[in-house]
Amino acid sequence: MMNAFPVFVDYLTIRQVHDSGNLPIINGGRVVRVDSDGEIEYVIDTRQGLEGSFDSRVEIRCDGHTVEFSGNISRYGRPDNLFGFTFSETISRINKLLESFKLPPFTKGKLYRFADSGWTWTGARVSRIDITCNYVTGSMQDSEALLRSMAGHHIGRQKGSLSVNGATVEYGRGSKYVYGKLYCKTTELKKHRSRKSGSHVSDDVVQFCQSLGVIREEFTLKSRFLLQNGLAYLGAITDSELIGVYMNRTQLQRLEKVEYENFNDLPPRLRATYVSWKYGYPIELKKTQFYNHRKELLKYGIDISIPNNVQTLPVRVKTVELAALTAPDWYIQKYA
Known part of the structure; x- marks a missing residue:
């Protein structure tokens, strides 16, 4: 099932501690730090990379007590992630993957009130969420012009920065709070197709993006943002909450018309x-x-x-008509 409103989750980092322990050990190796006296200071389990079909990859880790997942589950096992999944669907897909490794699912836990910190959940904790939405501009020319125009806009204190190839506008690169970007999806897909990891993207998908001038707006919500906005725990996060975050930060939803220089x-x-x-x-x-x-x-x-x-x-002024893009039936039937 795709989003009714087409905001979906791209990348997620989440972990949960299980006090009972005795879980399978899953890692990609261990890093051990030894001090000058030969004493072990700490041991870190690195994440185990999981290779899916179509050269997709996510990472999981379990040290016997803590389970962690990091990656883009909407891309895992699929040839592309032009259209992804809601937050609830994303958690469901991740939990199915954990089940295949005999690991417990991520859960909301219980809600408790503490005198010093207020209400808090006991379940899984989230440290990164990428939320995104696709838009139709009408043509590649219009998508490129829109990006040039948006390079002059601010998101809060963050001013847009246009990439050298003119296909991406970034807001807040290096920020520990929120990093945002607008980019031409066709350019990204063509770039990926030149590599092994993107070689499975179909001509249908690339042509679909190119003919409609598809652009994507994406926000990486980092741990500081999630903590300060009450979204650090799985129990506190809903699809409607994430859509609200997106709508508060998006530049494109606020634009009725975009005028640009030709x-x-x-x-x-x-x-x-x-x-x-x-x-x-x-x-x-x-x-x-x-x-x-x-x-x-x-x-x-x-x-x-x-x-x-x-x-x-x-200056020759033209108006770009924007529309949020939902997955067409042919895409759902063939790729979802």
Whole structure:
């Protein structure tokens, strides 16, 4: 079953302590630290990587008491994860995987009230959740233009940063709170297909994304964010809570219309440089590349060696119509 509202979970890190112990030991090896006197300071079980079909992979670990899962279960055993699953469905799929290793499922536990810390759950604890939603822009040209436009927007204090290829806008890279990004799904799929891990993505899926100009908005909710917002325990997390988090942070749901400049007159290799200059971002080019780009952009009346107060390209305004994308029937029947 897919989301009624198309926000789904991409990546999840979750663990749970079982006081009774006596669970199967599952790890990818152990790291032992020994001090100068030869005493063992600590032993860490590394995660065991599980290889699924279609070159997919997740990781689990159990030291006999604590069970941990980390990875993208919506990609595991599937050729792609263009459309994923709700949080509740994600937990169900993870628990089925744990069952195959004779490990107990992740549970909500019980809700207790403590005088010093308020209400808290006793069950599984979550330290990372990636939530995402796909959108239709109408064409590849519109998706690229939308990303260029969104590079000038802020999410809170985080200003968008456009990648060199113009296919990704990032917000808060390196943040220990929330990291967000918008990216062209077609570009990502084509990049993956050049590697073994993405070679199974079908032509149908790539063509579907390309013809509709599909972009994805994604937020990585990190442990600090989850703790401060009461979402650190499985018992406190619901699909409606995560949709609420997404709706509070999304830029795209707030836009009725997106106007953008048509840059088709510029060669593709110059577009990211122009956008960086236009919005005041650092132009991260080697010295020789910088002067080559400057020379070429001067033909369009743009001098990137001078702050943005010179004549720019004539603006041709177009409106991009956005729509949140749900999985079509053919995708559900064939891949879900």
